[in-house]
Amino acid sequence: MYAFDLARPADLAGAVATLQTEGAQALGGGQTLIPVLKQRLSQPSVLVDLSGIDSMKGIRRAGEFLIIGGGTTHGTVAGSAEVASSIPAITALASKIGDPQVRNRGTIGGSVANNDPAACYPSAVMALGATVETNKREIAAEEFFQGLYTTSLEEGEIVTAVKFPIPVAATYQKFEQPASRFSLTSVFLAKMGDGSVRVGVTGAGADGVFRHAGLEAALSSDFSAAAVDGVSVDAAMMSNDLHATPEYRAHLVKVMTKRAVAALS
Amino acid sequence: MAKITMTVNGKEHSGEAEGRTLLVDFIRGELGLTGTHVGCDTSQCGACVVHVNGESVKSCSVFAQACDGAQIATIEGVQNNDGTLNVLQAAFQEHHGLQCGFCTPGMVMSASELLKVNAAPSEAEIREWLKGNICRCTGYHNIVKAVQSAAATMAGAAQAAE
Structure with missing residues (x-):
């Protein structure tokens, strides 16, 4: 790690003030940022530890x-x-x-x-x-x-x-990458009070987290695994790395959504 | 550099730490308590697990200055007052829950928190809890047995005391 000062403000105002310093960076729990600092991918002048607030x-x-x-x-x-x-x-x-x-x-x-x-x-x-x-x-x-x-x-x-x-009902279905335990493709499915069904997908999208309009529309009118089968999930919008191809991730979006439907049925 | 003070295994210790000094480096380098190990230094392996204010953490991924004033527990403080192995340590010995022993301090510190929050964990719960502790020797079976055995011994002792 490059050298930096660690500030430990006791309140939000102190943290906001210290973050005005040139090169200052906020620190939450540090479980991502500390490994990043170790790789010298970041060089803050002051780390503002928020854990005391x-x-x-x-x-x-x-x-x-x-x-x-x-x-x-x-x-x-x-x-x-x-x-x-x-x-x-x-x-x-x-x-x-x-x-x-x-x-x-x-x-x-x-x-x-x-x-x-x-x-x-x-x-x-x-x-x-x-x-x-x-x-x-x-x-x-x-x-x-x-x-x-x-x-x-x-x-x-x-x-x-x-x-x-607070939804009427919700479930999180995680397909984890077993070594890192991050999501390879995971689905958060929620039934809201207005009758709508919402589907949030993480781990899969090339641009990060997204909602899937097709799955939401299909499940809002017919809350069943069969409705998921009828939806097309485009592999072109999925990320690609050594753990999974875009096609595999697109497939997993539907699999995890079906598991979510089953969990709430 | 800043002077920081923490209570480690019940004793107050002070020392100098930079902003970037990790808790594990402070414990090992400044305080000379080398029972806490550094395996991967990337928060994967769990050899560096200690307790900060009663919660297990990976001390390679916590800054020392952030622990100024904290209560720290390390493997050196786990033994019984008479110097004998405590229940969990004895169970690791009895069930051959270690071979090279490098991961053991972290395993014991992690498992001890589990037994605090769940006095009678199932095998699945033990395996789930120890996900953040990697052992390259044992294949985990004997570690799981050791934790189960320690839980049973502690339950028996608690019953006998009633």
Whole structure:
């Protein structure tokens, strides 16, 4: 790692102020950023450790929304009774991220801000139509994710919370790459209160997380595996790497969607 | 450089750390506690697992300065007060849960957190929990047996105490 100073602000205002420093970078749980720093792929002057900011931690239900603080760890989400009763699919999602030690450090704010194309959380944020709250504004999911490792966050902007609308039912079906335990192709499927069905896919898209309009339309009118069979998933929009071809990923999108339908039927 | 202080295995320790100093390097280099191992240095293998404020973490992926003021538990503090192996360590020995032993400190620190949150884990739960700990010798069977045996011993001791 290149040398840098580590700042540990105790509150959001302190973090925002320190992030104004030239070359400053926010640090969530560090489970992605620290390995990146070790490879010298990043050279911050100051790392602003957000883990001491208590106002960014915690989980609460507010009417028809579940609000998870940006500094809340995956382990806390996985073990939360509030999450389990409001959106159990998020309990399942959080409990399958990485391993127990990664879950004890990694945070939801860090995950969505990094927008790794194989991360789990973005699929839930997209499928549920969640809102990303920052120190400046509220950003709709569709507007927040802007392609691989890219978001609409501005310089120095911090994800303070993610606000999830509570669905009628939802499920997360993960097909993991067994060595890294990231998603090879995973589907978050939600039945919303207005009768719509929403499908968020992570791990597969060449531009990162996406919703699949064809699957959503088919499942909204006929919630069955047969409806999934009738939908065409275009391999041209899938990513390609040594783990899976675009065609395989396109196939998995349908397989995982069918598993999701079965889980909710 | 900054002076940091942490309570490690119940004793207060101070030392100097840069912003980029990893917790594992502080524990091994500055405090001389070399029972915590560095296997991969990429947060894959789990040989460096320690507890920070009661939660297991990979100490190669946490900064030392971020642990200023924290309670740290390492493998050196696991033994019984009289210096004998604790229940989990003894179970690893009894069931041959190690061969070269390089991964063992991390395995023990990870498994000890499991037994704290789940006193009677199934084989599947043990295997799921230990996903972040890689052993290249044993094939895991004896490690799983050791954790199951330790859980049973602890349950028996708890029952006897009632």
